[in-house]
Amino acid sequence: MVPTKEEIYKLLDQIPDPEIPVISVVELGVVRDVQIHGENVLVKITPTYSGCPAMHRMELDIKHSLAHYGIKNFCVETVYEPAWTTDWLSTEAREKLRQYGIAPPEKSSTNKGLLLFGGPKHIACPRCKSKHTEMVSEFGSTACKALYKCLDCQEPFDYFKCI
């Protein structure tokens, strides 16, 4: 059986991000390309952050999923170009993050550069939607998130950093 590219994408879209299970590895933008060469399937993935500890898990999940689907010859290759950016998250994926309790990245990854003491402001609290929030730390529970606090409902929340 020779699968089509669409089939493979559909299959991979079922694999959740191990740390943010509401979005798939495709929605996250980690899956960069799927190529079918005869009976061989090549999946290209890219790390979100250089040190993302979930990358090995994602690679393994993709391999399991392909094997389970009955594909015998497959290869998962890591690519670094173009560098991953939060711009690849779709509007739908952003909404899923919000409903899950993570403030999605601001629309554009415009580089804040080296502006000191100037973390993104007015990030809307995913629970009460107030923009009266403050950054607690630029480093949150995973590499891709910063820690914020809502000054109205007082709940802490994760903000998916823009890069």
Place this chain on the structure above:
Amino acid sequence: MNTKEALLKYILRYADNNFILGQRLSEWCGHGPILEEDIALANIGLDKLGLASALYKYAAEVDGKGHDEDHYAFMRHEREFMNQLMVEQPNGDYAVTMVRELFNDVFDYYFLQELQKSKDSILAALATKSLKEVTYQLRHCSEWVIRFGDGTEESHARAQAAVQELWRFTGEYFEMNEVDETMLKEGIGVNLASLKDKYYKHVAEVLSQATLTVPLNEFMQTGSRKGVHTEHLGYILAEAQYMQRTYPGAKW
């Protein structure tokens, strides 16, 4: 020195820098002064380690001896490591760790901007990716150095002591040897000497904002380009390499 030899050494030098600094930062895990900083340093350390791992993987490809990336991290001896002396210096107090991070990340920030233009597409891609990360890492340590320097009498004194202690390791970043010359000629490497002015200007700006004084001593410690290290590297490797040295090829 042929291009392949030079490329391998060039990759390993930057990989070693990130591996050793990542290892150093991870020592803070569970010991951070506040929970957020504990997490921050683990995050930063992981990014450095991730870059090191990608570079070691590329080194293995260039080397062509059938090793995997772990070989370069865990089976090489102290004298084979080419990391800057800066990154192997002990963590000390939090001011020392942040000043060391500042001195290293300012270099990375300018080095990676240039490396993005490398003719070597893998190095260029890794540089573009890492530059995004180094940018917020540099922001993080700059803010801390400013807080410490412009903070209490105690924190100012400690930050100034850290600056005095680590200053002599900054000169080495701009040393160019045969490896650099070869890589520069091939359009792969970066002209380190050309980064020097930008580096010291940037560092001076942060220190001035922090009300700290730029040291006047011009003596610069050197050695790492020849694999000659301070006493600290051996201890780091003893810990990092223990498992693979004791149980060679162990996997889990």
